[in-house]
Amino acid sequence: MRALFLLPLVVLLGCDAAATGSTLADCATDIGTDAHSFLQTYFLCVDASASGDGDALSSDGLPPHESPYWGEGHAMYVAFDDRGGTHFQNPNTIGTQNIAFTIPSDPTPQAGLTITDALVDTTMQTSDFEYRGGPVGLALNGVAMFAAMAAPGDDIYDEAFTFDLYEGHPAGEQYHYHWHSQGPLEVLEEKGLTASVTPGEGDVEVYGMMCDGTVVLGCTELDGAAPDTSDFDAQNGHLHDLDDGTTLHFVDRYHTHVCADLGLFELFPEIAYYEPTGC
Ligand SMILES: [Zn+2]
Numbered sequence: 001m002r003a004l005f006l007l008p009l010v011v012l013l014g015c016d017a018a019a020t021g022s023t024l025a026d027c028a029t030d031i032g033t034d035a036h037s038f039l040q041t042y043f044l045c046v047d048a049s050a051s052g053d054g055d056a057l058s059s060d061g062l063p064p065h066e067s068p069y070w071g072e073g074h075a076m077y078v079a080f081d082d083r084g085g086t087h088f089q090n091p092n093t094i095g096t097q098n099i100a101f102t103i104p105s106d107p108t109p110q111a112g113l114t115i116t117d118a119l120v121d122t123t124m125q126t127s128d129f130e131y132r133g134g135p136v137g138l139a140l141n142g143v144a145m146f147a148a149m150a151a152p153g154d155d156i157y158d159e160a161f162t163f164d165l166y167e168g169h170p171a172g173e174q175y176h177y178h179w180h181s182q183g184p185l186e187v188l189e190e191k192g193l194t195a196s197v198t199p200g201e202g203d204v205e206v207y208g209m210m211c212d213g214t215v216v217l218g219c220t221e222l223d224g225a226a227p228d229t230s231d232f233d234a235q236n237g238h239l240h241d242l243d244d245g246t247t248l249h250f251v252d253r254y255h256t257h258v259c260a261d262l263g264l265f266e267l268f269p270e271i272a273y274y275e276p277t278g279c
């Protein structure tokens, strides 16, 4: 009797311990009506609510899409595509994360900061202005965003050879993106905001939000217009109002444009324009 009782319990615990994952259509989203309009409009698969002078934003970091990094046997596992032999899978698999930021509503620019090519060197620990390693932002689908940096001696562009078809990969169990991905664009499609999820072809392209309050867009502004690149800094960043035609979400807000087609910088930002108090 005892063995019969224990067996289902062990099976149940085994299931609980594994990263389960879900799709964009059935992931858990809990965004309060008190949360910032930008979070309410553009995000799925995250928790968000007003908190003090900002918003608490959190996620389990599990990608709501297929990946070879789920591991064989997982419902959303697909074989790694080596793209003709140029790409290879890293040995890590996706695990549940506990990502939580408090994003300030009215962030303060970092004093004395000018974002130049010398500062944006895609290498960690070369300035006091850069983001830390690990998750420093959340994509629209709850996946972690990592800054545009590799460890000293490594090249961030070498990392790209282990990206899956969603341009993501895990560090340890932390699945994340560094640049353009169709994952966040699928949220915009789900919400009826774009017909294409191919980066560079979206009607509107939004990737996510960094923990300091920096917004990350793609090849368009929030209203779908082409960005004016004339005042871009070294990481494709500039300041202006972010209005999607329905809602003025941000006034004079720093944001970057991740867009290979612009031929400039194509990664998420390396430098935190605002004081990273909630990171
Ligand atoms: Zn990485």
Ligand SMILES: [Zn+2]
Pocket: 221, 227, 228, 238, 240, 255, 257
């Ligand atoms: Zn812009």
